[in-house]
Amino acid sequence: MYLGAVILLLIYLLNSQIVLNPLLVLFSTLGIYSLLLMNRKYSFRIRIIMCMIISIPFSWNPIWGGKIGDSQITWFYIWLLFYIVYSLFNKNKIVFFGENSKLFGVCGLLLVYSFIPLLMSNSIIEGLKEFLMIGVFLILIMLSDNSRIDCTETEIKQLIDLYIFVMFLTSFGMFIQYIAYKVFSIELFGFKRMYSFGGGLQTGCHLLMEDASSGTIMLGVGGFLALINRNKKLINYFQLIIIIIGMACSGRRTGAVMFGLVMILYILLGIKSSRKKAIFLIVGVLLGSVLLYFMSASRSISNASQLFYNNGRFQLWYEGIMIYLRKPLFGYGFDNAYLANQIMPSKMIVHNTLIRYFDMGGIFLGVGFTIIYWYWLKWLKKTQQTDLYWSIIFTCSAAMLIPDVLNARFLYPICIISFMAIKNGKNTFVKLEANVQMFD
Numbered sequence: 001m002y003l004g005a006v007i008l009l010l011i012y013l014l015n016s017q018i019v020l021n022p023l024l025v026l027f028s029t030l031g032i033y034s035l036l037l038m039n040r041k042y043s044f045r046i047r048i049i050m051c052m053i054i055s056i057p058f059s060w061n062p063i064w065g066g067k068i069g070d071s072q073i074t075w076f077y078i079w080l081l082f083y084i085v086y087s088l089f090n091k092n093k094i095v096f097f098g099e100n101s102k103l104f105g106v107c108g109l110l111l112v113y114s115f116i117p118l119l120m121s122n123s124i125i126e127g128l129k130e131f132l133m134i135g136v137f138l139i140l141i142m143l144s145d146n147s148r149i150d151c152t153e154t155e156i157k158q159l160i161d162l163y164i165f166v167m168f169l170t171s172f173g174m175f176i177q178y179i180a181y182k183v184f185s186i187e188l189f190g191f192k193r194m195y196s197f198g199g200g201l202q203t204g205c206h207l208l209m210e211d212a213s214s215g216t217i218m219l220g221v222g223g224f225l226a227l228i229n230r231n232k233k234l235i236n237y238f239q240l241i242i243i244i245i246g247m248a249c250s251g252r253r254t255g256a257v258m259f260g261l262v263m264i265l266y267i268l269l270g271i272k273s274s275r276k277k278a279i280f281l282i283v284g285v286l287l288g289s290v291l292l293y294f295m296s297a298s299r300s301i302s303n304a305s306q307l308f309y310n311n312g313r314f315q316l317w318y319e320g321i322m323i324y325l326r327k328p329l330f331g332y333g334f335d336n337a338y339l340a341n342q343i344m345p346s347k348m349i350v351h352n353t354l355i356r357y358f359d360m361g362g363i364f365l366g367v368g369f370t371i372i373y374w375y376w377l378k379w380l381k382k383t384q385q386t387d388l389y390w391s392i393i394f395t396c397s398a399a400m401l402i403p404d405v406l407n408a409r410f411l412y413p414i415c416i417i418s419f420m421a422i423k424n425g426k427n428t429f430v431k432l433e434a435n436v437q438m439f440d
Contacts, residue, residue, distance in 0.1 A: 001036060001039065001042075001054070001162060002165055004032050004033075004035065004036045004054060005054040005162070005166055005169060006169065007032055008029060008032055008033075008054060008055075008058070009057050009058060009169060009173065011025060011028060011029060012025075012057075012058040012061050012065070012208055013173065013189050013207070013208070015061075015065040016061075016189050016208060017189060019065070020065055022064035022065050022066065023064070025063075025064050025065035026063055026064045026065075029063065029075065030063075033051055033075070036050070036051055036054070037051065042155070042158065043155070044086075045083075045086070046155050046158065048079060048082055048083045049083065049159055049413055049416055049417070050159065051075075052076060052079040052080055052413050053159065053162050053166055053413050054162070054166060055074070055075040055076035055079055056076060056166060056170075056218065056409055056410055056413070057166060057169065057170045057173075057207065057208055057209075058074070058075070058076075058208045059074050059075070059076035059077075059409040060074065060208060060209065060210040061074060061208055062074060063075055063078070072129075076409055080136065080140075080412055081136075083140075083416070084136070084139060084140065084143065087143040088143070102375075103141070103142075103145055103372070104142055104145065106368060106371050106372060106375075107138045107139075107141050107142045107372065108138075108142065109368070110138055110364070110365065110368040110369075110372075111138045111139070113361070113364050113365070113368070114131055114134055114135060114138075114334075114361065114365070115131075116330055116361070117131075117330065117331055117332075117333045117334050117360055117361040117362070117365065118130075118334055119333075120330060120331070120332065120333035120334075121333035121334045121335040121338070122333060122335045122338035123335050123337070123338065126334070126335045126336065126337055126338070127333055127334035128334075129334075130335075130336070130360070131334050133404075133406045133407070134334075134406070136412070137411070137412065137415070140412060140415055140416065141372065141415060141419070144415060144416050144418075144420065145419045145422075145423075151420045151423065151424055152424070153424060155420070156230075156417060156420055156421050156424060157230060157231050159413075159417050160225050160230060160231070160387070160417065161231060161233075163221075163222055163225060163413070163414070163417070164222050164225050164226045164236060164239055165239065166222070167218065167219050167221070167223070167239075167243050167246075168222065168226075168239035168242050170207055170215075170218075170219065170246060171219055171242045171243045171244075171246025171247070171249075172246070173189065173207045173246075174205040174206070174207050174245075174246040174249045174250060175205075175242065175245050175246060175249055176188065177189055177205035177207065177249065178205050178249040178294070181205075189207055189208065204250055204251035204252070205246075205249040205250055205251070206250060210407075211402075211407060211408070212250045212251070212252045213252045213255070213401070213402050214254075214402055214404075214405065214407055214408035215250065215252075215255075215408065216247045216250050216252050216254050216255025216256060216398075217254065217255045217395060217398040217399070217402070217405065217408055217410075218255075218408045218409070218410040219243050219246055219247050219250075219255060220243075220247060220255040220256075220258065220259045220394055220395075221391045221395060221410060221414060222239075222243050223240055223243045223244060223247070224259075224262075224263075224387065224391040224394050225388075225391055226239050226240040226243065227240055227263070227283075228266075228386055228387035228390060229387070230386075230387045240287070241287070241290060244256075244259075244287050244290055244291050245290060245291075245294050247259065247291065248290070248291045248292075248293075249294055251295070253295075254401045254402060255398055256291055256295060258394060258397050258398040258401065260284075260288060260291070261397070262390065262393055262394040262397055263280075263284055263287075264284070265393070266280075266390050267280045267284060270386065270390060312346070312348075313351045313352075313401065315346065316344070316346060316348060316349075316350045316351050317350060317351075317352050317355060319344050319345055319346055319350065320344070320350035320352060320356065320358075321355060323343050323344065324355070324358045324359050324362075327362065328358075328363055329362045329363060329364075330361070330362040331358065331359055331360045331361045331362035331365065332359060332360060334360055334361070335360075336349055339356075339359060343359075349403045350403065351401055351402055351403055352399075352400050352401070352402075352403075353399040353400065353402060353403065353404055353405045354366060354369070354370070354399070354400065356403055356404065357369055373392070373396055376392060376415075376418065377389065377392055377393065377396075379422045379425075380392060380418060380421070382425075383421065383422050383424075383425025383426060384425060385418070385421045385422065385425060388414075388417065388418050388421055391414065392418065395411065395414075
């Protein structure tokens with residue numbers, strides 16, 4: 001799986017540099033995925049999820065190559081759809097309205113309700129894109145949370161290990177971009193130069209990402225999984241350092257700053273041992289130093305305040321809240337372009353996923369998603385999935401700084417892994433309770 005991840009990413013990186021024949025890209029990637037699916041070391045379900053994770057770094061590229069954003073027919077969405085279809089065809093292994101009927105009910109009602117903002121959309125085509133992203137996410141939660149298929153701790157560790165490796169691979173590619181530009185003045189793989197708000201040149205190593213701000217959150221999740229290190233592997237700490245460097249080389253603050261803030265929260269609230277707190281505090285200072293060094297080379301940071309400068313986000317939040325109050329019940333519909341250009345006074349989309357949901361779908365969509373994430377975090381904490389719990393806290397926090405966290409893709413496989421881990425944790429507690437009762 002790991003070698004396959006490297007080869008597939010190299011194909012798309014090479015294609016972004018010299019534009020390969022579309023048929024060559026299509027059939028070579030198809031062949032590699034076919035080989036990965038034949039790897040019987042893992043169950044078929046796990047192999048599908050692994051293929052999905054491997055596809056994340058080039059999830060903005062069409063299956064035949066082409067330019068970023070040319071088409072939504074990407075390997076990532078193909079594997080996501082394959083997973084959903086596979087789960088539905090194994091419907092005897094799904095418990096509808098079982099012990100998790102509350103979450104199933106919330107997701108089901110929200111899915112049905114989503115047709116209202118879809119029909120209210122100024123452009124049905126634009127509305128359909130948003131509807132599909134939200135709808136697929138809701139279906140994925142319903143299937144994952146109600147699955148009868150047992151998973152082992154080993155399988156969860158394998159998936160988390162692969163996710164960390166893929167984020168490390170992506171970050172390493174961004175670091176190569178940085179070195180190529182700084183040392184050799186070569187712009188590789190979609191390297192970007194732009195002027196920052198503070199004046200001065202801002203550089204961006206985005207690799208194959210369409211939205212680098214969302215991409216840094218994707219990397220940050222890998223960083224938290226490596227930091228808390230469920231598998232107790234030393235290599236995870238090396239991968240963590242490269243991931244931090246990759247986040248900094250992107251030139252975007254969203255993931256990097258929020259990673260630092262949530263890490264402080266983790267040290268204060270998530271670690272009980274004073275000795276462990278001290279160790280993680282030292283690690284945090286070292287990681288922060290690495291991050292600041294590479295970020296200051298990517299964008300102008302003459303003082304700490306420039307790290308937290310809001311770039312007009314607070315004004316956009318205010319506008320988003322004000323327009324919501326005009327249509328609090330059903331919102332304005334699933335159409336980002338209409339919302340930004342016709343409704344928002346600043347002619348920009350609000351950089352806050354939750355406020356945007358309230359604006360698009362009214363109180364029902366906003367509150368519905370709040371309930372889903374609350375349930376998600378509640379059960380991760382209850383089943384002691386510490387690494388995933390803090391990764392989702394980081395994701396939810398960073399989502400308040402970008403328009404749409406689902407556009408980053410990574411949340412779909414992380415959702416599957418999370419509910420697999422929750423189910424495994426519940427089964428463990430049931431066995432422990434049974435053992436206790438046996439000896440009472």
